[in-house]
Amino acid sequence: MSRAFVDGPVYTRKVRLVDPKTVLAIHAHPDDVEFQCAGTLALLARSGHRIVIATMSPGDCGSATLPADEIAAVRRTEAAAAAKLIGAEYHCLEFRDLAIFEDLTSRRRVTEFLRSISPDLIFAPPAEDYLCDHEITHRLVRDACFAAPVPNYRTHHWEPSPPMAHIPHLYLVDALEGLGRDGKRHGVDLYVDVTDVFAVKREMLACHASQRDWLLKHHGIDEYLNGQEEASHKRGEEIGVRHAEGFRIYRGHAYPHDDLLMALLPGHVMYKS
Numbered sequence: 001m002s003r004a005f006v007d008g009p010v011y012t013r014k015v016r017l018v019d020p021k022t023v024l025a026i027h028a029h030p031d032d033v034e035f036q037c038a039g040t041l042a043l044l045a046r047s048g049h050r051i052v053i054a055t056m057s058p059g060d061c062g063s064a065t066l067p068a069d070e071i072a073a074v075r076r077t078e079a080a081a082a083a084k085l086i087g088a089e090y091h092c093l094e095f096r097d098l099a100i101f102e103d104l105t106s107r108r109r110v111t112e113f114l115r116s117i118s119p120d121l122i123f124a125p126p127a128e129d130y131l132c133d134h135e136i137t138h139r140l141v142r143d144a145c146f147a148a149p150v151p152n153y154r155t156h157h158w159e160p161s162p163p164m165a166h167i168p169h170l171y172l173v174d175a176l177e178g179l180g181r182d183g184k185r186h187g188v189d190l191y192v193d194v195t196d197v198f199a200v201k202r203e204m205l206a207c208h209a210s211q212r213d214w215l216l217k218h219h220g221i222d223e224y225l226n227g228q229e230e231a232s233h234k235r236g237e238e239i240g241v242r243h244a245e246g247f248r249i250y251r252g253h254a255y256p257h258d259d260l261l262m263a264l265l266p267g268h269v270m271y272k273s
């Protein structure tokens, strides 16, 4: 794998935009973002926007051999390294695996985090996915988007961030392997052609060596990187390009309905005809 993607000027923020946006990709565990929207983030980073990647947990259940605290430390480092490849920040909200619940404390924590970043556009998990942490993260982020601009909604943080100016644009990423719980294709609204940044998407996922090695040992094949490529390729086939990522725009009442992503990435966003 070429290291040119690490140090080269292509994927770091060299472009000065008149109106740079802040884009937050938040998902449950380290590596989820790399599977579902890292190509789109690489394109946005290349265009000069500020990119923030966040995970709800540090992936503390992601090892059969290391104790929770040790694997969590490893995976925070891996996630930060992946983010760095595109000049992105990385944050962990420090929930724990299989312990993400929709309750008042969690909603306040996620709302406070959104206010601290103040994103224009958010990528979040879909409503339906194979894992409870993904689905609860969807609900917490979706509702924190609504709460973040509400001045009287207090987060009880010791140093609270100001309310956001408005509800951010909310895009829901694909389900794992592009499949719903019924095994059928997960529905997406729009596609981003990530063919010309697929190499950096792959390299970002490869930063998660603890997970890749575990699967390699367990399955005897590089299922981790192969799975990412297969899913991107399948979405690409649906619009006639080599690699794509699929999304849905969340259009609940009061959420922005226009396609900001289309405006930010002209020529890369496509709808299936």
Ligand SMILES: [Zn+2]
Pocket (backbone or CB within 6 Å): 028, 029, 032, 131, 133, 134
């Ligand atoms: Zn996950």
